[in-house]
Amino acid sequence: MPFRCAVLDDFQNVATTLADWSAPGHRVEVVPFTEHFGTEDELVAALADFDCVVTLRERVPFPASLLNRLPRLRLLVASGMRNSVIDHAAARANGVTVCGTESSSTPPAELTWALLLGLARGLVQENGALRAGGPWQSTVGADLHGRRLGLLGLGKVGALVARVGLAFGMDVSAWSQNLTEERTDEVGVRLAPSKEALLADSDYVSVHLALSDRTRGLLGATELALLKPTAYLVNTSRAAIIDQAALLDVLHEGRIAGAGLDVYDVEPLPGDHPLRTAPRLLATPHLGYVSRANYQRYYGQAVGDIRAYLEGAPVRVLG
Incomplete structure (x- = not known):
């Protein structure tokens, strides 16, 4: 047999x-x-x-x-x-x-930037309008150079994302519960004094943490309320790090400029899931490792x- x-x-x-x-x-x-x-x-x-x-x-x-x-x-x-x-x-x-x-840590880092750039320059909306014969230019892109990129987690993937941000001329900071200044100096970024400070100060926030009891629900309604209304949030790590209901609320209410997601509480995402129709969301079907x-x-x-x-x-x- x-x-x-x-x-x-x-x-x-x-x-x-x-x-x-x-x-x-x-x-x-x-x-x-x-x-x-x-x-x-x-x-x-x-x-x-x-x-x-x-x-x-x-x-x-x-x-x-x-x-x-x-x-x-x-x-x-x-x-x-x-x-x-x-x-x-x-x-x-x-x-x-x-x-x-x-x-490999490279594919999820690359997809992180695909989401971040897609959000910043309105690529989905502009591509859809162009192909459908819609308006010629309907968005004003958000800049990267000189803006603040905040990373939650600075492991292998986070460090790769940080280095691309630095290449774009961004001011990059990072935070996690055990992150040291020695590690941030090694990567060439700043150590944020707290999670709250990173969220409040950043124009772009990207999640690169492992899921654990400490990180589950790390970003809830209170934390998401700290983000600027012009900020973008990207998660290619684990869905449970961000409270899904709280994220849906801020997207529907326009309290952040947008979010990019590649991970979900349930995969494949059900056809009637509210994230499929949420505004201000650029979503991919867990392509980070693909x-x-x-x-x-x-x-x-x-x-x-x-x-x-x-x-x-x-x-x-x-x-």
Whole structure:
């Protein structure tokens, strides 16, 4: 019997072309799924006959209730080296090995700037008007040079975003709970005295924090009220860092100039979700990690994880 591997959420139908899935040998049968399974029952029905599942990011939770219903599952491969929606204790209890892959910081940093620039220069509105035969110029772009960019988080992605901001001639500051002046000096930016000061002083705010108990709901109604009415807010990190209801309120009430989002509490975003029709919002369907080079890394290392597991020496083990 072959070792059967399911690849989840292969929306672009590219998983089998961006890596050599024959590398582990003829024992592996790979089945990509291009549609998202939204319920546990759907997942159980689809995955019951698989030994291995490759899952992207943290879109599909693997709680104990699901793992207990997949007795054939032996290997779970997640993109990235951290996954908070997998119950690692339940995986061990069920004899499931969980492995990860490397992930590049470059694609989410690049998408951050795509959102920020798109917002600042009204690209969606202007492109739509031009193609529809509408008005010639209807917006006045916001400047970057000389403006203040505030970064919540200065890790790998935040540092890449900071350096681009500096190249644009922006005044860049950063804040997080454990951020030091040594780190900000290393990147060449200022250390904001507080989260509140960063929000109040910045013309652009971009979120680059890991989701944790400390960062969940970090930006609620009180914090969003500190933003300038001309400010833009971008989040390519984790949706739960910003209170969604509070963000919808400030967008509908015009209390900030706009927001750019790539991450959501529920993914894929339901068709009737209020964010789909919110004003002053530039939204993308979690494209931050979706680039050819990153997918080649994900799927290539997923193949390596499978091969190592079959050889009895798992690599990049998580949990």
